[in-house]
Structure formats: C-alpha cells, structure tokens
Amino acid sequence: MGKIDWFSHARFGMFIHWGIYAIPARGEWVKSVECLGDEVYDQYFREFNPVRYNPREWVRVAKEAGQKYIVITTKHHDGFCLFDSALTTYTALHTPVRKDLIREFVEACREEGLRIGFYYSLLDWHHPHYPVDEFHPQRNKETQHTESRDFSQYLTYLHGQVQELLTNYGKIDILWLDFSYGALSGEAWRATELVRMIRKLQPDILLNNRLGGDLRDENPPEYAGDFLTPEQIIPPEAVTNAKGQPIPWEACITLNNHWGYCASDKAYKSPKQIIRALVECVSKNGNLLVNVGPNAWGEFPEEAVNILKEVGRWMQKNGESIYGCGAANLPKPEWGRYTQKGNKLYAHIFEKPIGYVPLRDLAGKVRKARLLADGSEIRLLQKPWNAREYEHYLFLEIPENLWDENDTVVELELEEPLS
Ligand code: GLC
Secondary structure (H helix, E strand, C coil): CCCCHHHHHHCEEEEECCCHHHCCCECCCHHHHCCCCHHHHHHHHHHCCCCCCCHHHHHHHHHHHCCCEEEEEEECCCCCECCCCCCCCCEHHHCCCCCCHHHHHHHHHHHHCCEEEEEEECCCCCCCCCCCCCCCCCCCCCCCCHHHCCHHHHHHHHHHHHHHHHHCCCCCCEEEEECCECCECHHHHCHHHHHHHHHHHCCCCEECCCCCCCCCCCCCCHHHCCCECCECCCCCCCCECCCCCECCEEEEECCCCCCCCECCCCCCCCHHHHHHHHHHHHHCCEEEEEEECCCCCCCCCHHHHHHHHHHHHHHHHHHHHCCCCECCCCCCCCCEEEEEECCEEEEEECCCCCCCEEEECCCCCEEEEEECCCCCECEEECCCCCCCCCCCEEEEECCCCCCCCCCEEEEEEECCCCC
C-alpha cells in the first residue's frame, strides 16, 4: 500500500475553520478585511470561551455524513493557536477556555477512527516579525515598523510550531499548510528544510501543495507536496502531470460562502449540491473536503448539521459508489456521471430522462444492474422497440418511485473492468 491509498479511498473529508474570529462572526479574514488593530482584535482573545465545545459531537456529525477524515485549523492567518505551544502565549490555553482544544479534538477522532489533518497557516498577522504586506491588518497604519521586522525569526517560529504539532499529538495523517503568494513561496519558507523535518517526524503524513512548487511539473521540488488543493472549484477535468499520470487532488469548498463562522451568511448549498459535487470529484479521481465553521460557543451551525445529515443518509445507502472509486474510462454521460471500482461501474443519474436511461457503448459488457440503495434488480434492455437502431447502447428501465432526487445510483456489474 502506498501512503496515499487511504486518502484516495476515503474520498470525502471535513474541513473545520475555527478560532477567535468566531466571535466577530464575519469570517476568518475579518482582521485583515476590516484592518482591525491588535487592541480591537485582542478583546476576542480575552473573551474566547467556547463552553459548548464537544469535539465528540463534531466527529459524530462527520462520521454520520460519511466523512473519513477531518482537517482542522490549528492556527489561521490571525496567528491564534488552538493548540498548546511553548513558543507563544497566543493560544487557547491563555484564553478563558484554558484548554488545548486540538488535543481533545485529536482524541475524539482517534476514538471514532477518523483520520486527522492539521491545517496550519503560513501567514501570521500576530507575529511581530511577519511582514506587513498587502494582506496584513496593519497595512494602512503609518507606524508599521517594517524595518524592525526580521523574517528569519518568524521562520524559526513557524518551523518550531510545525515541529510541535507533529511531535506532541501522535500520528497525524495530513498536514495542510496555507498559503504561498508572491515572493513568499517555496524556499522563502525554508521549504526543503521544513519538508524534510515533516517527513522525518511523520513518515506517512500527506502534505498539501501550498508551500509552493507545482506537482504537475516534470520534476517538482521536494516541497511540492502529495496532493493538489483546488479551492472553491472542482477542476473541469481529471488532473494529470507532465507525463499524463493522474495526480491526487482534493477540492475544498465551503457550505455557505465563508470558511470561518459568519453568522449572517445563510447562503448554504443544498445537500443535493454537496452530493453531486462529491460524485463529480470522484468521477475525476479527486476528493472533496467540505467545510464547517463552528461558532463562538463551539457548536456547528445548525444548517451545516442538517445538510450533512442528509448527505449522510444518501451516503449510508450509496457510499459504495464513492469509497475506493475513481474515474471510469467512459465519456461523461448525458444524464449524470460514472464512478468505477474494479468491475463495478456506478451510474449516477442526476437527470431523470423520459423513458429508459441510455448507456452508450455498454452493449454486451454488463452482467447485471442493481439499484445500489437497496439491491433491487434494474432491468437491462438491448434494442427496445422504440430504440432498436441504437445497437451499441444498453438501456436501463428504472421503475417509478425508485428515483432519488439527490442522485439515483445504479450498480452495473461489468463482464470485465473497462480498459
Ligand atoms: C485560503 C484562505 C483561507 C482558507 C483557505 C482554505 O487560502 O486564505 O481563509 O483557510 O484558503 O482553502
């Protein structure tokens, strides 16, 4: 087994963006967007007390949705750490909650058998040696003291915190660094050195691609990571490298339009959209990471829980067409998408046609068809009376009342896997 195999098998994960920005509740970029000074932002630090924080509950929601791993923000761009660090007091332990929130989270994931990912921000708007650049909340202040900032001191801190995260919490499955921009990319982070430490501390860890470099290149740098992270988009086609080989990728998307909790943002996607996004990712050999932004008390928004519940009901019945599945060697059908695993081809029918569901180029290749949700037989027809001339097609006859509004999945057992 390669170290990436569990990840490609899992296909579906949860992203959690949480920090003291849950109090202003206007998203995780609030400090930068509103150019909040430390004196303003510090009140959230002094106040942070998520009394309803119960990571077991979070893990339960993820598990019920069918998600196999969770990536959580250990530190976001504002620099606030949910974990205990010897290198700063800007952590949850020094807020009224007085706890290492990451430790409890890790324990809950382990108990329930979910894989664990740590998001860690490369940007840091709290650290005195992080440059005051175009994103920095102090960018408009006259006294920025830029000249007194020493980036190498920040790098020592960054490397030290990554070391803490990968030393103090046992086995971590994913490290999700975020993000590189302009000149701050690759070796500007002392990336090769950082990656070597990461691999040494956690030989099996999967690293995302945001230190810089491009995994698609012929000879990507060592720090280019193990998978790509398209954000708020599903790539229009499967992702391949210079040699035409598929590259692992994980699309990350928000449930509404914010990563961090935003109380007024009610523009939630529907469960159907999430299910179809997941199917689309799998049909292109990718994963989907769906974000939840817990509120100031430490709870998931009710809307998020409800969406994930319905996704979970669908996954309960149809998960076989997601886990361990990937692209089928067939063009995208008119009515939906295909996923495939060995000699099982899954027809995800999004659009209910008039009459039969046409399966192009599958005549003679399918042994049987079953509704994945309950195993009922779906009749396969060749040359039905009104479509005799379509000889290289097979047709599915799906009875009324068996349709699933979200996605009707028919499992097609192939005579042999499609090459
Ligand atoms: C971006 C944003 C950030 C979010 C992340 C998720 O880089 O800065 O707020 O955490 O993407 O992909």
